[in-house]
Amino acid sequence: xxxxxxxxxxxxxxxxxxxxxxxxxxxxxxxxxxxxxxxxxxxxxxxxxxxxxxxxxxxxxxxxxxxxxxxxxxxxxxxxxxxxxxxxxxxxxxxxxxxxxxxxxxxxxxxxxxxxxxxxxxxxxxxxxxxxxxxxxxxxxxxxxxxxxxxxxxxxxxxxxxxxxxxx
Amino acid sequence: xxxxxxxxxxxxxxxxxxxxxxxxxxxxxxxxxxxxxxxxxxxxxxxxxxxxxxxxxxxxxxxxxxxxxxxxxxxxxxxxxxxxxxxxxxxxxxxxxxxxxxxxxxxxxxxxxxxxxxxxxxxxxxxxxxxxxxxxxxxxxxxxxxxxxxxxxxxxxxxxxxxxxxxx
Numbered sequence: 001x002x003x004x005x006x007x008x009x010x011x012x013x014x015x016x017x018x019x020x021x022x023x024x025x026x027x028x029x030x031x032x033x034x035x036x037x038x039x040x041x042x043x044x045x046x047x048x049x050x051x052x053x054x055x056x057x058x059x060x061x062x063x064x065x066x067x068x069x070x071x072x073x074x075x076x077x078x079x080x081x082x083x084x085x086x087x088x089x090x091x092x093x094x095x096x097x098x099x100x101x102x103x104x105x106x107x108x109x110x111x112x113x114x115x116x117x118x119x120x121x122x123x124x125x126x127x128x129x130x131x132x133x134x135x136x137x138x139x140x141x142x143x144x145x146x147x148x149x150x151x152x153x154x155x156x157x158x159x160x161x162x163x164x165x166x167x168x
Numbered sequence: 169x170x171x172x173x174x175x176x177x178x179x180x181x182x183x184x185x186x187x188x189x190x191x192x193x194x195x196x197x198x199x200x201x202x203x204x205x206x207x208x209x210x211x212x213x214x215x216x217x218x219x220x221x222x223x224x225x226x227x228x229x230x231x232x233x234x235x236x237x238x239x240x241x242x243x244x245x246x247x248x249x250x251x252x253x254x255x256x257x258x259x260x261x262x263x264x265x266x267x268x269x270x271x272x273x274x275x276x277x278x279x280x281x282x283x284x285x286x287x288x289x290x291x292x293x294x295x296x297x298x299x300x301x302x303x304x305x306x307x308x309x310x311x312x313x314x315x316x317x318x319x320x321x322x323x324x325x326x327x328x329x330x331x332x333x334x335x336x
Contacts, residue, residue, distance in 0.1 A: 023324055
């Protein structure tokens, strides 16, 4: 068994470790925008650096090595995105931080207000619905919601993924 | 051939993981869904490496690990997307109705508060929050976790609202 990564794979491993560090650096640059844009920028930067590394590294490139490196980079990006999105958009985690930030016990209603930083659950619902409407999955009209054909297809896909991953 | 072994291990993971989730539910195991995913990943990775050593004369570990990591992380990504997404819960609730329409007021007044209470139950069950009189307060573990989350959010320049920013 050969445990040593190829040159491109070694570069990909290094860049995978560098991705969170790059995101930390980008967080200090205001021009990089919000969380989502910053993550996209970080991912594109890492991919560009990988392409440069593949061209600049000495010796002949092997397809297996480059492909393996791409898989490793994509793995690191997905892993980082899962953690990043939990921090940025995690509902349960933010409920906890809102309760701790309040500094005193809260009733359910007070907790909802603290979570929404003065807003209510209606504002939260509208924010989540904006995603569904924006993605063309749902149409909101006359105070009612109706799924589009795309929404129905996505819902079927979600059920399939839930079933095949054992979530029921 | 090493890539094929890695892919085979990933397929085994995709079969073992849902089986573990279903077994945990039916037998009342106290292990969380993410822990079960980690167990399945470690087991199948180990099996893949052993198979590679036995079957492939020049087994390239990183070739196998790269495709295994990519497929498993893709699985975890899909799993995470459908596991507890508020937006998808709303979409499914609309699609599952016979008339495929839902009043917005009902979602705001009934479904989202139910989701809110469900997440609070998760926090209480996880020992991060405890009921106090008629309200809720964070436990020492909850405060510790919230502190760490706050540090990470500050470091990565992430806000603490968990709302989607559609201006990006």
